Amino acid sequence: MKFCGYLPELNKKGVKMFNNAHRLSWLSSLVTAAFLGLMTLLSGCGGGGATAGNVTPDPLVVSPSAAVAYHGNPVTLYITGGTKPYTVTSGNSALINVPNSVSGSTVIFDASNVAADTDAILTVLDAKGVTAISTITVKPSVINNTLAVTPDPASPGTGCGTAVCSGLMATVSVQLQNMATPLVGRNVRFDVVQGDFQFITNPGATTFADTITTTTDQNGNANVRLRANVNAPTQYAILKVTDVDGGSVLQTTFTIAQYTDGTGILSVVPPTQTIQAYYKGDCSSGVSVDYIIHGGTAPYTVQSTSTGVATVSPGTVLTNGAGFTATTHSSFCPGTATIDIRDATGKVIQATLENKEGTNTVTVTPPVTIAFFTTAPATIVIANPGSATFTVGGGTPPYYASSSDTANVTASIVGNSLTISRTGVVIGETVSVTDSAGATKSITVN
Known part of the structure; x- marks a missing residue:
């Protein structure tokens, strides 16, 4: 100044x-x-220049500050702020082994497997001695490296090899163990990550989804089935398995191979069948016959156009060379059922089953008839008081009995047994016995 x-x-x-x-x-x-x-x-007078000093760095931060880790699933930590270079130390190097020096700003590590949840603290130290920590909880990794995709059938056609042919099925299996102990009843979810395939959600292989959950069996195994999409091009596909109860994850890659061999020669053997009843007016019911499908692209859907004549089972045939059964019904007699067979590419052929009426006449032999009778004589003498029992039969049951003087004589029939009872003075009283057709027998009681 x-x-x-x-x-x-x-x-x-x-x-x-x-x-x-x-x-x-x-x-x-x-x-x-x-x-x-x-x-x-002069122009600078009255002003003040900046005073040079130390620049304060941003706070040292490691993120995430807390994380969950599974063996086989690497975890990445990100370091920001502070003063480089950084060093990292593990509070449990047997569980998590990390490199001491960090060349950049990330730390990638894989934890060892554990039998139960175990914590480890990772400490990041910068060049000026400032520290930041991240707490890692290591959980048991129960999905072992046993995830497998097995084509079903294993070799359905030329060119597929160990790949899953387009339009065909495969079994996906994985085993869950905790330190060699199988986990029973564990919930396991299977997800489509990439590729032209879906999981089969019903026994008939007619419904599909991108995700499916099942439980492990007594050996810790979880199994589901998948189907590659019809006409899917050759490609790598990825599926993911998640232990729903514990959180560990495992992925695998498999190959889908395009397979179209035989699409022009879809056939069924035999193409037609006939079942004939014996008698005129009758058609068979519950009689079964078999058909075999060849060629085309599996799976095949099978449907009867007239279920009153015949039904088919199963409705889906999974493999080339397998078949279905048609069973007759007599709701429409006579009749012919047309059975539509459609392969995975949409090609359709038909088979038929004729349920034919018989040709023989039914001979009806009339039953032998016995005239209505009773073992009671036309006139009987019964002591007073007293009763007598007789048999009735023939004619048309049931039978009925009545008395002309119920005050002194009663009559009753149970089944084929007639009982006449005297309770007073009688002079030629009449008991009538009748069948349901009106035939009558009269008995005089003295």
């Missing part, structure tokens, strides 16, 4: 020197430069 107070005086001298014509040109140039420099100093 004191220096700037002299600037007006110096400025006047500078102008005077500048206007002095008898000075040498080099001295004039020197003075001019001095003048301009002083003017620059």
Whole structure:
């Protein structure tokens, strides 16, 4: 500030020197430069320059600050702030072994397997001694490296080899163990990650989904089935398996191979069958016959166009060379059922089953008839009081009995047994016995 107070005086001298014509040109140039420099100093007076000092770095942060790890599934930590270079140490190097020095800003590690949840602390140290930590919880990795995709059938056609042929099936299996102990009843989810395939969700292989959940059996195995999409091109596909109860994950890659051999020669053997009943007016019911499908592209759907004549089972035939069964019904007699067979590419052929009426006449032999009778004589004598029992039969049951004097004589029939009872004085009272057709027998009671 004191220096700037002299600037007006110096400025006047500078102008005077500048206007002095008898000075040498080099001295004039020197003075001019001095003048301009002083003017620059003048313009800076009253201001203050920045004072250089230490720059405070951003706080040291490691993220995530807490994470879950499974053996076989690497975890990445990200370091920001602080002062590079960084070093990392593990509080449990047997569980998590990390490199001591970090070349960049990330740390990637894989934890060892454990039988139960175990924590380990990773400490990040920067160049100035500042620390940050991340707490890692290592959980049991129960999905072992037994995830397998097995084509079903294993070799369905030329060119597929160990790949899953387009339009065909495969079995996916995985085993869950905790330190060699099978986990029974564990929930396991299978997901499509990439590729033209879906999981089969019903026994008939007619419904499909991108995800399916099942449980492990007594050996810790979980099995599902998948189908490659019809006409899917050759490709790599990826599926993922997740232990729903524990969280561990495993992925695998398999190959889908395009397979179209035989699409022009779809056939069924035999193409038609006939079942004939014996009697006229009758058709068979519950009689079964078999058909075999060849060629085309599996799987095949099978459907009867007239279920009143015949039904088919199963509705889906999974492999080339397998078959289905048609069973007759007599709801429509006679009749012919057309059976549509459609392969995975949409090609359709038909088979037929005729349920034919018989040709023989039914001979009906009339039953032997016995005339209505009773073992009671036309006139009987019964003591007073007293009763007598007789048999009735033939004719048309059931039978009925009545008395002309119920005060002194009663009659009853149970099944084929007739009982006549006397309870008073009688003089030729009549008991009538009748069958359901109206035939009557009369008995006089004395």
